[in-house]
Amino acid sequence: MKTHRHPHHPKRPAAPALIAICAALALGTPAVQAQDKAVQIKLSSWVPAQHPLNPALQAWADDIKKASNGSITAILFPSEQLGKAFDHYDMARDGIADFAYVNPGYQPGRFPVMAGASLPFLFANGKEGSAAIDAWYRNYAAKEMKDVKYCFAFVHDPGTFHSRKKITLPTDIKGMKVRPATSTVGQLITSLGGTNVQASAPESRDMLERGVADAITFPWGSIGLFGIDKVVKYHMDAPLYVTPFVWVMNKGKYDAMSAGQKKVIDEHCTSEWAQKVAGPWADFEFGGRAKIAAQPGHEVYKLTPEQLDAWRKAAAPSEAQWADTVKKAGEDPKAVMDALKASLAKYKSAL
Template structure:
């Protein structure tokens, strides 16, 4: 279901009320603030539409004193660079996929462990509520805004029907995040690093033979043109994080900061995630209707084998978190409890 503030009309959003938020209006005397928001998906992506609506809502709530200009599709920098871009003031707001930087953000990488999330609507609100308690530990040089996730993704292949983890041995695979990359290594696969917009290219050239992706993105990025075999199971999610440049945030008036804080919330996370989740989940039916596409479920025994094969990466994640000085058991238990409370557990 489309939410009102994400409806494609002449004005993408007509006020803070459409967001369902209640920020304190910015004072009339507040100085104008110009903000550059960079992300790396194309304008046809539902996340871009959500970002536009979010920016319009902030502008309305601030009485026009906060103006956000969005630069999509890697115009200002590669997807892998977006955290540093916000940290260094190249942009004021950026869309970060922490999984693109293996080892840098071990706490949030917990959500990349397979078989945790069943959906990414309430799951995104749970992810944000959980990570809000930990973001300052590993994203200290930016201001955390919010986090969300795409609809659970799965694995897609060009030439080989993969049904068991042993089938991954020798496969050249584009992993969606660092934890899945680690998993693939334990199974004997060779990882090929590529951002979402680059997946079709590496598959088409034979640099990779498989990739992790949610369903709707297959069509958006043309991946469906070069893949034929698709596991029908919600295996993983990849977290997405919006962060602010600290100096820019600190330069705002108290009223303007209040507006930004109201828009950096778990409620906003849910609203931003919903259209993307709907888009991704709807892609499976479209793919099934295409000739030559094999979308196949796994048996309970095969699912159990995949779960068993993932146990070493949980241990590896725990080791990374311990090395960073944190308690992995407490963090993972907290995540699972928060996801379950939102009815989003696998």
């Protein structure tokens, strides 16, 4: 006849079993590998919640969760919730965010090598361009962005001038007030006799509306997203520039992770992931051109070969200026630019 054991007196495990478990734990044998401790990472993005970059970053984080068996979870904070767009590099450095979306061009002079990627007329597209810029910048990131752990770099689909008066030639910039996307575009504006008006993307519509700026350099889809299509009506149809971005991590957060978790992060910080994360945004920006062209009262215009040539010539002093800053930072500007162009050619993103 079976006797029912009293629930308050469970059978004690035999001593040898306990000893085996303790020994296995002490040796860290695979049989009872301790589960990685749970880590939550804060991701900071300064673009509005509905921007296509945010779901792409979320998908990246979801893949990390899966690859880490649920031990690394993430919360994404869009719309400058953790801090201003201009501060995101320092937010990653200081641990205000564990990962931060950074526009290096928001801090002119701080990242001279990366500024080369925003020189005019280099990139033909955003998707392949993102893999190209990442593969290139990996060789410089550890030195130029040494306060953070570099994850990857990417670009948006090429942007151009959107303005309240038509711009066809470089000489048209003289006397104009322009909000440049990057410090490199800003140098071009200054060299052409224009004035730069600094404003982050979320502040730009207001600047144009109040007449503080006459024109802006911006990618196509975002013109509608930020409501800038309500205040400008002329749009130059030329791949003038791209803005380089980086996705960087707080070093301390990375260092505190287990070896397995670090490996998961490293496997999500690649050129392939740069292109995956940038892809939906590139599609969105590219699609903006047709949307604006279909709006009544907007003029989207191509440049003649002569006009395009004039712009390329006008951009040459910006490259010379950039080369000086790179030399001062201890790099060879020709080698840096040749490497970027080779990477663009390799990834089919050269103009």
